Amino acid sequence: MSPFSEFEVVPAVDVSGGEVVQLVQGERGTEKRYGDPTEAARRWIDAGARTLHLVDLDGAFEGERVNADAFAEIIEAVDVDLQLGGGIRTAADARELLDLGVDRVILGTAAVENPDIVEEISETHPGRVMVSLDAKGEEVVVAGWTESTGLDPAEAAKRYEALGAGAVLFTDVDVEGQLEGVNAELVSRVAGAVEIPVVASGGVASVDDVRTLKEAGAAAVVVGTALYEGAFTLEEAMAAVR
Numbered sequence: 001m002s003p004f005s006e007f008e009v010v011p012a013v014d015v016s017g018g019e020v021v022q023l024v025q026g027e028r029g030t031e032k033r034y035g036d037p038t039e040a041a042r043r044w045i046d047a048g049a050r051t052l053h054l055v056d057l058d059g060a061f062e063g064e065r066v067n068a069d070a071f072a073e074i075i076e077a078v079d080v081d082l083q084l085g086g087g088i089r090t091a092a093d094a095r096e097l098l099d100l101g102v103d104r105v106i107l108g109t110a111a112v113e114n115p116d117i118v119e120e121i122s123e124t125h126p127g128r129v130m131v132s133l134d135a136k137g138e139e140v141v142v143a144g145w146t147e148s149t150g151l152d153p154a155e156a157a158k159r160y161e162a163l164g165a166g167a168v169l170f171t172d173v174d175v176e177g178q179l180e181g182v183n184a185e186l187v188s189r190v191a192g193a194v195e196i197p198v199v200a201s202g203g204v205a206s207v208d209d210v211r212t213l214k215e216a217g218a219a220a221v222v223v224g225t226a227l228y229e230g231a232f233t234l235e236e237a238m239a240a241v242r
Contacts, residue, residue, distance in 0.1 A: 003081060003104065003167060004197040004219035008051055009210060009237040010083075011044040012201075012224035013037055013074070015067045016057040022225045026173065028061065034228050037070045038077050044227075047234040051081040051103075053201075053222045059087020060108070075101045083130055085169075091120045098125045106169055108132035109142045112149060112156075115163055122164030130199070131160040136173040138186060153186070154193035161194045168194065169222070171201040182209045184216040191217030207232050207240040214241045 014021055020040045021031040034040060041052055054074065058066035065087040075082065085106025088094050094105040094117075111118050111131045121129050133153050134141050140151040157168045170190050172183045182203045191198040197219030204210060204223045213221045227234060 003051070004199070007214045007218075007241050008220040009049070009234060009241070010051045010053045010199065010220050010222045011040075011049050011227055011234060012053045012055065012222050013040050013044075014055040014057050014224060015070050018067060018070055020228075021057065022228055023057065032228070037067075038073050041074045041078050044234060045078055045080055048238055049080060049234060051083065051220070052078070054082055054084040054102075055106075056084070056086030060085070063087060063089060063109075065093065071102075072100070083169075085130075085132060091117055094121045094129070095124060098128055104128050104130045104167065106130045106132050108134065111160065111165075112140065112142045112151075115159065118160055118163040118165050122166075126164065127166030129165050130167040130169050131157075131165045132169040132171065133157060133160075133190070134171045134173050135186065141173060154189045157190050157194045157198065161196050165196060167197045167199060167219070169199045169201060170218075172203060174203075181205055182213055184212045187213055187218055188216040191219075205231060207237055210237045211240055 015037050020034040020037050024030040054071055056065055056067045081103045083104040083106055084097055084102045088105055088107055089110045097105050118129050133156050135153045140149045140153055140156050142149060187200045199220045200213045200218040201222035204226050210221055
């Protein structure tokens with residue numbers, strides 16, 4: 001079954017130093033901590049999550065996987081779809097995770113720096129690469145959102161679809177982690193450019209934002225801070241888009 005055959009609300013389990021954290025605009029030093037990753041994963045599944053979004057934040061900054069043990073424990077403990085990113089830089093890394101039981105690997109910097117890696121992984125694991133496109137001021141940025149690439153996110157999404165990506169994770173950095181709402185127009189443009197699912201992330205502050213992103217054409221929405229801070233419950237968000 002292809003992922004996101006129905007619209008999903010996907011809780012984020014971002015891990016740094018072995019704990020669940022949420023950053024503001026992806027900046028180190030802004031994190032709030034929310035305890036044990038496996039406990040968080042179980043809590044979201046008990047609340048009805050069908051997919052979890054796992055990110056090795058230290059890995060994303062260091063350029064190699066850092067919290068592998070925490071994720072191995074989650075993979076062992078749960079039985080829902082898992083998408084994992086952060087520090088995956090080689091096709092071998094990606095294949096190892098897919099063979100371990102991750103359903104989709106999320107490639108950001110690696111895919112932008114070397115688009116062929118998407119094709120390479122897709123040869124052995126078709127449709128299981130999710131390319132992460134982070135946009136700031138409507139341009140794709142990399143390296144922890146510090147470097148602009150000059151790429152248009154909708155054009156980039158098309159390019160990765162052609163290389164075999166099974167989904168796109170689209171993050172609007174300008175609104176990320178601030179609980180101030182979403183940019184539906186940009187999401188709509190990216191989702192309209194491709195046939196594969198586009199999963200929106202960043203800025204979700206309310207159930208209305210979840211609804212707005214669904215209407216904009218997103219196949220799913222990743223929610224972190226708003227769920228951890230209790231702005232709404234996962235059940236409320238799912239009920240709103242049913």
